[in-house]
Amino acid sequence: MSAPAAVAGSDFRPRSVPLTTFGLALAVFMQVLDGTIANVSLPTIAGNLGVSTNQSAWVITTFSVSNAIALPLTGFLVKRFGQVKLFVWATLLFTFASLLCGLAHSLPQLVAFRAFQGLVAGPMIPTTQALMLSIYPPARRGFALSMIAMVTVVAPIAGPLLGGWITENYSWEWSFLINVPIGIFACSMVYAQMQGRPETTAKAKVDYVGLAALILGVGALQIVLDKGNDEDWFNSTFIVWMSVVAAFGILLFLIWELTEPNPIVNLRLFKHRNFAAGTLTLVLAYSAFFAVNVIVPQWLQRTLGYTAFWAGVAAAPMGIIPVLLTPFMGKYAPRFNMRMLVCMAFGILGCASFLRSQFFLGVDFEHIALIQLLQGLGLALFIMPINSILLSDLKPDEIAAGSGLSTFLRTLGASFAVSITSFLWERRAVQHHAQITESISVFDPAVRQQLRVLGQGDPQTGYQLLDRMIDSQAYQISFNDVAFALGWVYIAVIVLVWLAKPPFGPRPGGGASAGAKR
Missing domain, CATH: 1.20.1250.20 (MFS general substrate transporter like domains)
Incomplete structure (x- = not known):
């Protein structure tokens, strides 16, 4: 698994470093906030959509699994499109996915849109970190990392408070819709400041077999964990077959990644x-x-x-x-x-x-x-x-x-x-x-x-x-x-x-x- 290099485009300086820093930090804040703002809304979501509390947890787990699956693709996407373009498109798509989540009228719709949101969110934090490091000189990069760390700590505090207030005074949908103006503002600010930054792109190879095995194995396992209780676990033919698919996918993933010269996830680090x-x-x-x-x-x-x-x-x-x-x-x-x-x-x-x-x-x-x-x-x-x-x-x-x-x-x-x-x-x-x-x-x-x-x-x-x-x-x-x-x-x-x-x-x-x- 590769990550974007922190030094790419390090000679470039945006017109306003503070504004660029603010835009990048705002994007990270939005994504981390989204991971906690929904937690406090789950009982309301369950009640409004007519599902159990256990089923409402799919809103959290689907996002996390999709986000995890997308993370290994960050290095490939950076090489293919460049850091600035990837950041802007990931943030815009995350904003669009948030809009879809806020417009969902059923749990299947909300879960599907959260899966999409998790996928496009995968490259956001790694790319933001790389861009943040690139706009500061080496002596100030500790400050840049501390800004990211501070945002990722503050957002979980604001999430429950903001999510609770929005849910109580408006509706749970606004817990997602609030991302729309934030996301548009953040990516517009960063694009305006970073436009013209020189970047080298290439048609990088991606480990498609490893990626497919990862999606198959992890996706099937998450379905087993999420639906197992509702389906009475292994008394259900569906759960049995999904368990077989999960075991096959994970085994294939492990064998392939340990033998592939350029794996999507470098398990040899262990x-x-x-x-x-x-x-x-x-x-x-x-x-x-x-x-x-x-x-x-x-x-x-x-x-x-x-x-x-x-x-x-x-x-x-x-x-x-x-x-x-x-x-x-x-x-x-x-x-x-x-x-x-x-x-x-x-x-x-x-x-x-x-x-x-x-x-x-x-x-x-x-x-x-x-x-x-x-x-x-x-x-x-x-x-x-x-x-x-x-x-x-x-x-x-x-x-x-x-x-x-x-x-x-x-x-x-x-x-x-x-x-x-x-x-x-x-x-x-x-x-x-x-x-x-x-x-x-x-x-x-x-x-x-x-x-x-x-x-x-x-x-x-x-x-x-x-x-x-x-x-x-x-x-x-x-x-x-x-x-x-x-x-x-x-x-x-x-x-x-x-x-x-x-x-x-x-x-x-x-x-x-x-x-x-x-």
């Missing part, structure tokens, strides 16, 4: 110890983190009765500490043992999950927000050190491919994690509902009396109210189960990070982000 350990750690930990980000807003609205806006407010504190610490992590983190920082981060993230597993229906807003704040501290200590570790033993000419491969797998893992977590939450809720009702009999005189009291004289009304109460309690217990399991995921991956060996600084001649040798 021969490097630190890259293998760091990437596996990143994928598992980030998947658990992303799953929490999706399930918490749904839990707040579905189980605790929060409005979309207040669910966003409760989730937003997660981004406060990363915003404050990000400027300092790049400067001071290399002074510490990177593995210790990552272990500290996982300990904090695990603690936050274990604390969530103690929640109950009467938990107050302050406790929810404080644990989100604690999770943000874990996130701030996690991303930069783990990236330094996984890039530390790559050769200078492997850095771009390694960064792209880890991003690809991280995005893919997050999508699968959302499907699995949503399924577990629904399935465990059904089991807990059945367990709770086992001890309640409508033929018990005491129960019938309580039903009359609950229904104000009408036992049927009382029974319906009781069933809703049991349902809420079942989903709460199920949420606790999922949070507890995710906590153990963080604890388990602590072992993996210690498989990496120092030094974690850059290799001679360039390379990974700086890290400390301990």
Whole structure:
């Protein structure tokens, strides 16, 4: 997997570097915002489109899978069309896809448009990073990268707040339609400033067999995870056949990519110890983190009765500490043992999950927000050190491919994690509902009396109210189960990070982000 070279067109300077920086940052903000703004709208989308909460999660997973599949094509597209043209067209198509999402009238339409949106979004962040680096001199490129990092941290804070406010005061469709003016403004500004930038293009080759196997295997596996519960898993012929297709596609992809001279995804990078350990750690930990980000807003609205806006407010504190610490992590983190920082981060993230597993229906807003704040501290200590570790033993000419491969797998893992977590939450809720009702009999005189009291004289009304109460309690217990399991995921991956060996600084001649040798 190749990424656009950061130095392409480095002698060119736009008429206004600040305006170009603003336009590029705005495009990144729009894409990252789109990944979180929909999370808080899922219960409303499910209700308006007449689907289950589990099915509404397809809005998230479809985008993530499509985005992951498109990422490996970035290098090919840059060589074929150039960085500026690719950025402009990707941003315009992303904007158009957002418009289609906002105009969707059914879940199949919305899922299809989200898939299209994910595909065209694939090259946006890598290309934006390359363009951002190219407009600054080498001494200022650290600032350029910090601007991108800051935007990617701020957007997840704004997403739940903005998504909740829009959903509550307008409609969920505007969570997507808001991208239209932002996208047009961003690409117009960048094109106006970067027009005339010299670029070399070529008819680059692409690994079509690897790409086809990737789409076949990953696409089929995502369908199995998304539809398995609705189709009763392997009692369904459709799920069985899709599982066979997924296994065949993934096996073909692995064999082909390991033998192809110019693979679309360079799996040979896993021969490097630190890259293998760091990437596996990143994928598992980030998947658990992303799953929490999706399930918490749904839990707040579905189980605790929060409005979309207040669910966003409760989730937003997660981004406060990363915003404050990000400027300092790049400067001071290399002074510490990177593995210790990552272990500290996982300990904090695990603690936050274990604390969530103690929640109950009467938990107050302050406790929810404080644990989100604690999770943000874990996130701030996690991303930069783990990236330094996984890039530390790559050769200078492997850095771009390694960064792209880890991003690809991280995005893919997050999508699968959302499907699995949503399924577990629904399935465990059904089991807990059945367990709770086992001890309640409508033929018990005491129960019938309580039903009359609950229904104000009408036992049927009382029974319906009781069933809703049991349902809420079942989903709460199920949420606790999922949070507890995710906590153990963080604890388990602590072992993996210690498989990496120092030094974690850059290799001679360039390379990974700086890290400390301990």
